[in-house]
Amino acid sequence: MELTLWTYEGPPHVGAMRIASSMKDIHYVLHAPQGDTYADLLFTMIERRGQRPPVTYTTFQARDLGGDTAELVKKNIKEAVDRFRPKTLLVGESCTAELIQDQPGALAKGMGFDMPIVNLELPAYSKKENWGASETFYQLTRTLLKEKVSFSEKINPLRWKKLGRRPKINILGPSLLGFRCRDDVIEIQRILSEQGIDTNVVAPLGASPEDIERLIDAEVNICLYQEIAEASCEWLKRNFGMEYTKTIPIGIKNTIEFINEVHNKLDLPLTNKQELEHKSKLPWYSKSVDSNYLTGKRVFIFGDGTHAIAAAKIAKEELGFEVVGLGTYTREMARQVRATAKDLNLEALITNNYLEVEDAMKKAAPELVLGTQMERHSAKRLGIPCSVISTPMHVQDVPARYSPQMGWEGANVIFDDWVHPLMMGLEEHLIDMFKHDFEFVDGHQSHLGHTATNTKDFLKSDEKKEKNSKEGIIWTESGRAELTKVPFFVRGKVKTNTEKYAILRGILEISDETLYDAKAYFSKLNY
Amino acid sequence: MSKVDFNKETGPREVFCGLTSIVWLHRRMPDAFFLVVGSRTCAHLIQSAAGVMIFAEPRFGTAILEEKDLAGLADAHEELDRVVNDLIARRPEIKTLFLVGSCPSEVIKLDLATVAEKLNKRFFGQVRFVNYSGSGIETTFTQGEDGALKALIPLMESSNEEKLLLVGTLANNVEDRFKKIFRNLGISNIESFPPRQSTELPKIGKNTKVLLTQPYLSDTVRDLKHRGCEIISAPFPLGIEGSTKWFLAAARAFNISELKVHEIISPLINRSKLALESHKEILKGKKLFLLPESQLEISLARFLHNECEMDLIEVGTPYLNKDLMKEEINLLPDNTKIVEGQHVEKQLDRVRKSNPDLVVCGMGLANPLEAEGISTKWSIEMVFSPIHGIDQAADLAGLFSKPLRRNQILTSKTLVTH
Structure with missing residues (x-):
């Protein structure tokens, strides 16, 4: 038993909902009691979605437990199929249903439907949301493509040359309730398209089951978020020989490295190497004299694995900060985060307890915090400026404007988002000059802490x-x-x-x- | 009873479970802590319903069951003991600890009553432990408060002193207003349950006259009756009509003349009617569809029809206690369609078909309906806003007129440029 006051991740079936809601023509029948429908509001309120998640909750009650809950499951499956006519059906259970062992997936498979059915077994008492999303995406990919495994030869990443067309890639991992996924996808497609590379499928975000079936038309997979897509990328590599990229294109250096990696895998010559550095304003903004004051600013980083690792690299190498703390709640990526921390002479903090993160933050005495919405609150209590870099999602993390984290524009967004909470260099200088004047009011020191005063x-x-x-x-x-x-x-x-x-x-x-x-x-x- | 049209429906529901009521209960009693014994889903539910983020260390939490607790590798009772010890060491100011059962704890039959009993002995004089279930397999949304209050009744001492007991969580300012009005009526001994401090439980007995402020307290009412309390039958104090009848019922129970009541509340009624006028202009003749959630639906329907002249298409309610709702149902117009329970898909079909001007629904459904061009009001706001009493009638109407007014502004012809 673990005392939890607040959790960074939801249960694994919420991860499954993220995949189902991201896609088209899919329906998810969830064996769950009344109340579990709260998860709908994550999509309709936080993401401001105008559609309900494609989920039917069986809504069993105490009085059903003595009777036949299996019949209830079948009734709901039948109604959902009749009403929504999905092209693929996901069937699973939430924490309580797992205990009563009705095996809804097996029940669904015995009902004689001709659509593919994915039986989701997501252990609610040991796993969490991102794992559930990853497992769901993997099971879905496997179910829809397994019949093609034996007929298909291994995919040669160079085959585009023989086929006489531009190389094709898939972008895997973006999903609803993922941090800025909507815009990252546009940015990455744009960057690759400029290099003469076409996008075959983006999944799960916006994909249909048919799109999953044609993943193997591409040469290479882009694993955009390891938390969600790595398991699927590995399976596609093992069974179809599809290579996948490991570099996450957040920050200038990683974006350039990512472009190189894709070109190498496809054996496509990179002709505009010199131009790449000038695609984003970050390098020049960081070099310009006003940014001198950024040198050695102490920064504390906590978030999901992907964004925490990327943030550490950008902070140190592209903005000249000093990283004084690094951690993640993504246990699945603990090894990588530890390695990154070690390179910075730090010990990584791997925890799901926000109070531990707050304590570590206090001890590290940073001048800037890069974290989740929870670290924003902690930092506020400690009077430290903060910028949000990772899920869990908050309505503010779904801005109306285009604001990716990845690629060139992502680097621009990051420069602004991380630097603006700090007192600007020139402003700091002027305040220092004038602070002895009688007109000077304490509360006017900067745009920080104004509200409090x-x-x-x-x-x-x-x-x-x-x-x-x-x-x-x-x-x-x-x-x-x-x-x-x-x-x-x-x-x-x-x-x-x-x-x-x-x-x-x-x-x-x-x-x-x-x-x-x-x-x-x-x-x-x-x- | 007026001739209303009762219906029952079963199927998939879109309703919160009883755990959600912790969100307002922990604020009402700041010296109490609510420890849910459940899963990550429970923890995620409460934090999501509580407005997603926590600004300080919260007075609620979840003891999350893990694989080893279920496989019998760890004794769940010992594990819970350990968690409680840690919690009390961390939060020594806690005076009452609610152990709250959940769907998984009910299914594995974790005996929270026994755990509470043991802990009561160990922490005697320091912390009191009570238990109730907020599980979704047994309770919906506001029923969680019913469970929590029922659990406190055995701790209430007996007294034959005559008093008025207001039962059900109220916003503090509304509670103060009510007490002031009752004092003006000549009722001096007034207490509230739940109290503002969990340790200041009112004493109850055969001269306790219970006046309900909320319609979802069936179990609490039953146990108060067992303790000899008299339950005053009245509609609920929402809107001018409901509040007036509520004050009158209380006055009757204390042998205070109707004239006196009118003398005291007439000025309140007059100014409230004035304030209500502008909202009524917007709401009048508009078609209203209430989906089940907060259990306040019937009272809201009565207010919005009788005082704001809205047309009622359908009044959903998660469950119906006809006895408790008798006075409310009597005030509804004939042929009002009441639907107890839910089949969310079929109900949404009826929503679309009936072309309503306003739908009261949960947060999961609001934006999807808005995207279809249907104005909505989230029902969860009713349990977080001070809406009770004559003085708040215009505010209550405002919750419903605002989405319509906004819709008018945003779709107004002056904004159309092409």
Whole structure:
């Protein structure tokens, strides 16, 4: 048993939902009790999806447990197939259903459907969300392609030359609730297309079962997120001989290395090597004199494996920061994160406990934190600026604008996102020059911590004015007490409105009733 | 009882489980901690429903069952003991610890009552332990509060003192307003359950008159009756009508004249009616479809029809306690279609077919319906906002008029440029 106050990853069936929701023409029947539908809101609220996840929950109850839950599963499978007519059906169970062992996958396979059925066994008591996503994508790929294994020769990455066409690749791993996947895919396709390389399939994001079946039309797989796609890439390599890339194109150096890796695998000459460095503004921005102050800034990094490793490399080699802490919650990538940390003379922090991360952050005394939304909160408590680099997803991590992490534009986004939370070089210099002037106000030191100061000022002034306002109006004890119950962010408005109302009506003492009278008055007026 | 049209439906549901109520219960009683004994799903559910992120160390958590707990390699009771010890060492300010059962803990039949009993002996005088189930196989959403309150009743001492007991979590400011009004009516001994501190439980007995503030407390009501409490039958204090009848019912139980009640609340009613007017203008004649979730649906339907003149297409409710809802149902217009339970797909078919102006639904369904051009209001907001009482009637109406108003602004012809 493990005490958990907050978790970086959901259960493995949420990972399966990420794959199902990312794709087209797929339906997932999940044997699960009432309440597990909460996971829908991750997609509809956080990702702002306009469609419900393609998931049917069997919704078994305590009274069903004595009876035949297997019949309930079959009924739901039949209804889901009739209604949604999926081209491939995923069948699985959440934590509770795993305990009652109805074997929904086997039940589905015995129902005589002619569509492929993927039986998902995702151990809820030992595995987590990313593992579940990876396993689902792997099982799906395997189910849809296994019949082609024996008929197909090993794929020669150079065959495009003989076929007389441009080389083709697949982009594997992007999914819903993955960090900036939507935009990374566009950026990577653009970069490869410029090099004369075509994208055969992007999966799971936007792919249909037919697309999975034609993965083998490509020469090489791009493993864009190891957490989700490595198992599938390995299987495709073992069974079809398809090579896959290992470099994650986040940051300038890794993007260039990635382009090199793809060219090497395809034996495609790289003709514009010299141009590549100028595709992004990051190298020049980092070199420009204002960035001098970035040198040696202490940075603490925590996130999923892919983004934490990439961030460490960019921080050290491309921005000249000093990495003072590195860790991940992705146990599956612990070995790689440890190796990266060792190169930086650090010991990696591998944990799913955010309080441990906060402690490590405190000890490392960084000037910048690169983490998840949870580290953003921790950093805020410690008064340290932070930029978010990794899942778990928050509605703010799905911006309206194009903002990839990968490739050239990704490097631009990263420069802005990591540097803006810091006090700018010139600004820091000027503040240092003027800080002894009498006009200088503490709260104006920078754009950091503004809100905190403002709130405090607001509350303080509130207390003073409450007692006696200049119009001679008095706040009675009941009025003041009522005012303190109003949420702080609207308290100022309520106070002004109530006083305005009191003046209007010639009321000299504001009681709680006056406050409500005013509330009703303005509520009417505001329409 | 008015002639409403009762229906039952079964099938796949889109409703939260009882664990979700921890989100408001832990805020109501800041000296209590809610420890769910469950899975990663439970932990993920609460953190997702609680607004995704935590700003401070939370007063709720999950003891996540692992493979070794299930395979019998570790004694689940000992493991839970260990987790509780760690927790109390870390949070010495905890006065009451709720052990909350979940779907997996119920299925493996983990005996939380026995665990609580043992822990009560060990931590006697320091921390009190109670247990209840918030599992989805037994409870929906707000029923979790019913379980938590029921679990506290055995800890409440007996007293024959006459008092008014308000039962059900209220926003603190609403609670204060209610108490003030009752004092003005001449009822001086008023307490709330749950209290603001878990250790300050009200004493109860045969002269305790219970006035419910929330409609989802069936089990709590039953146990309070067993303890001799009198249950005042009334609609729920949502909207002017419901609140007025609620105050009147309480006054009757304390032999206070109706005249006195009207004298006290008339000014409140008048100003509230004024404030309600602008919302009514927007809501009037609009078609409303309520999907089941918070269990407040019937009261909301009554308010939105009777006071805001909305047309009711269908009123969904996760379950229906006809006895508890009697007064509410009597106030509904004839032929109101009430559907208990859910088949979410069939219900959504009916939503689309009936072409509603506004749908009250859970967060999982809101954006998909909006994308189809149907305005929505999330039901979870009702349990987080101060909506009870006469003074809040306009705010309550505002929750429903706002999406319609917004829709009007965004689709207004002045914005169309092509």
